[in-house]
Amino acid sequence: MPPKNRYTKEQITNAALEILRADGMAAVTARSVAAKLGCSVAPIFSVFENMDELQNELIMQCKAIYTSYVEVGLKDKVAFKGVGLSYLKFAMEEPNLFKLLFMSNDGAYGLDNVLSEIEVNYEGIFKCVQDCYGLSEEDSKKLYLHMWIYTHGIAVLCVTGTCLFSDKEIDGMLSEVCASIIKDLRSKK
């Protein structure tokens, strides 16, 4: 008897995601999403209980997008490096999503989540580090931590518009630091 829904959850989420990508989470309001869909706010609140629920859905979408970047990086010859470059690519191509996942303390992500996300491929990455660079598990962990912090530092600088590095510069910087740390770790054996 009732008419079908004209606006699906997916349509609404996609409209909201467009706004999030372009202008950040603060720009995702009931009215802005409705305007993007060309409807009133009513359909939004018939699908989502409130705006918090929509935001949670968006965070899930962001994680999925980030995961797709990581998956590409994992296919790299040197998965360890590939994942790092994926992280940076995600930051540069989706700065507002990066901010939401990795620069917000409103509990969007956090290191635990980052690591558990990564941990799906943790062993693979570590094996890669050990194979490629001939490091012990402990040294691999050290290298991983240092490089993750360094990579995160670059990503944040790019995302906040503080510094603009070219792909080539970034590659050079990462290689240089990584090589220095590996060399030093090896020399201590």
Add this chain to the structure above:
Amino acid sequence: MPPKNRYTKEQITNAALEILRADGMAAVTARSVAAKLGCSVAPIFSVFENMDELQNELIMQCKAIYTSYVEVGLKDKVAFKGVGLSYLKFAMEEPNLFKLLFMSNDGAYGLDNVLSEIEVNYEGIFKCVQDCYGLSEEDSKKLYLHMWIYTHGIAVLCVTGTCLFSDKEIDGMLSEVCASIIKDLRSKK
């Protein structure tokens, strides 16, 4: 003939700064500052043209506070390390000020400003690097860039609540990475 101002620019700025430190710039509103002072919003707008002017004043105050941290670091035996630790101390003790100065793309600071601020002591720091570690000017620059990015990475992780490192851990991490880079730079001579 007119009564004296009961609320000075300094008083208003201090009240706003308290709110900024505790809850971030978004919490600094005309009404919140007035409430902290125990007055209406009128005195604020008699001293400041609008809220933007007050925010600019706050940014200047932040820079001054940050500068005081840097000055302490410069007195360190190894100024290069001292400044880095000051940067981290500032991030941990004043996360909301750090976010405003170093994590906002609304043009609060930016690398140019950071570097020009630092450049006041640039030569001193470089001389320190060259003296302490025996590096060329070019290598000193490299070391400085790498260490600044790494330090910034740690600071952001702390400020966003992603990771919590102890002072000891941070010291160890910084020392390890710094030593590795220096060793590698030297070996290339």
Add this chain to the structure above:
DNA sequence: ATTGTTATATAACAGCTGTTATATTACCAC
């Protein structure tokens, strides 16, 4: 075609923001 259900639109509410017009009031000069 009529009816009933409900998706959607409209519009309003409350609460926040910056800003300002008006009213009050405090204080300095006389």
Add this chain to the structure above:
DNA sequence: GTGGTAATATAACAGCTGTTATATAACAAT
């Protein structure tokens, strides 16, 4: 004390937010 000036208080405006009550309208079943 009286008066005038301007600092302050009050309250309102416009514009934003989330949310919701009500009205409209679309569509499926009969």
